[in-house]
Amino acid sequence: MNFIHKNENKNFSSSQDNLSHLKNEVKFEGEKILEAIIFASKEPVSINDLKKSCPFIEDINESLKNLTDVYRNRAVNLVKIKNTYAFRTLPYYSNYITQTIEKKVKLSKAAKETLAVIAYHQPVTRTEIEDIRGVSLYKGLMDTLLETKWVNIGPRRDTPGMPVTYVTTNDFLDHFGLHTVKDLPNFKELREAGFLTDFKDEEFEI
Amino acid sequence: MNFIHKNENKNFSSSQDNLSHLKNEVKFEGEKILEAIIFASKEPVSINDLKKSCPFIEDINESLKNLTDVYRNRAVNLVKIKNTYAFRTLPYYSNYITQTIEKKVKLSKAAKETLAVIAYHQPVTRTEIEDIRGVSLYKGLMDTLLETKWVNIGPRRDTPGMPVTYVTTNDFLDHFGLHTVKDLPNFKELREAGFLTDFKDEEFEI
């Protein structure tokens, strides 16, 4: 699929060939528009937003897949972060990039561990976090985590008292280079070993 | 020149072929490093800086030319600006990308508080908001909030004067990653989660 472009396809003559050629052109143009939008956007762009911007693209998932393939062997990749897309450099090339590191969040040991508990057990209540860590959360810890934008409020748990739950965000996935929560280290193993109870697959996995 | 990659070149057998294959590999790697550097850079990168970062690239101009060719038919081009290089989306596609250019605006303290009151007490009348906040709303505040599309007019209250009420919208839920406003922690939960500690306005450790 890579790099079908106008000049390469000039030799078609029969009308049928011409039609499929035109279809390919349209597809390719669509992919380029997606490429431009995602490239120019500061934040990962949701598939829904892309659909809205390009209502003429028939199968947006196919187009995004093609675009992903185009960049597969480049130093810059099109990556899917849950239901959003963004361009990111490969970690492999980090040594060559001397960038002033914008935002280095320094989390305490307890905050890191709490973040991991939320990531693996989400949606998880405060009590459950405290049960897993065997210690009560100190004041301001959840503040800090919410402020990183890696953690958000999830749906209330359907148990007596309807406690608030916590979940991780797309920012979290993006920061750690994860496509979905299932990409977390050892996620599958932990789930199979029964350490992650009540995990529901995300609803809007497309 | 486009997209020579490892898997496509596996069939070389003679040592000479192998050598030229390896040379191509090195070249291709060099191009990818340039690609990553230019992509991640905030400013166009000068050829001199690229040379310094990649002293192992034999002919940097050739590599940059190759990289330019790779992107020639994409929606994003590698462009030379004087003696610097940068990636730019093609103006041709700007119709599609203007939508995603965003200027970040912060809400005023009063607007945030009012939004919070609406989120927690909706549907809520203007008088009730003023009563809860203990201060009268300045002119234009409700207009600002309505403009954000996070707040909308709700049903009229069935009391003398039939005052208008305010409610939050689906946009509000989307923006803050919530399923329903009922998920918002109530005051008691906020207190338990430590949100009542003296709020520092400064950022967390960066």
Next chain:
Amino acid sequence: MLQQNITQDKFIVDLNGFDGPLELLLSLAQKQKVDLKEISITELVDQYLSFVKNASKLKLELAAEYLMMASFLTYLKSRILLPKDCLEDELTASEMEKNLAYKLKRLSEIKNCTEELFLKPKLGIDFFKRGFYENTDKKVIKKLDSSLIEILRAFAKINSKRIFSPLKFIRESVFKIDQALNSILGLVSRGKNWVLLQEIIPREWKDSKVKVRSAMATTFAASLELVKSGDCILEQNSPFQSLKIKSKDREDKK
């Protein structure tokens, strides 16, 4: 066991490093065996209890959480030692043991995962987003940049303001004590007759219930003050009747 392993100083440092009793227990277990499946719970209980005992010997203040764990473990140990057939309705000792082992394993897993998670390549450190973004300045869309935490804080602030705001008196409806003293002295010095307390209240304080109540209370307080100083006498014939006040005669004073 533990006492031999750790000197007194290190003991204190170690304790501070632990993030709660379960973590302490986990580290004791890991010292015992690498594989958490093979740890001996009774041995672990002994180690934990001696740790806590040692801490109290050193007069360290242990957080309540550590003591609660100690009491649970003591209970668990007693259950393990007791014959199995008593107390059938409660969790059996082996179930409690299993549960504790599960929690230790779960904590150790999440600790490993935390380490591995933070070893992963990170955005802005190991991989990057595009450094430059075009400015098509013609159509700029304002996007509100508010995070949930800001809204939560705003809400918490309003509420804490309402709860913790200092009591404010609305001065207009409070009759001050010196005002009351003046009006009493003004009336009672004129004659030696008894004056009803409610008659002392100035006319402008009689137009609302709140004001009357405030003026009455202050006048009463002021009258008590005058009685205490020996300038006036206060009289009430029977409970709930009106109070009368008059200034004290010179003869009375003698």
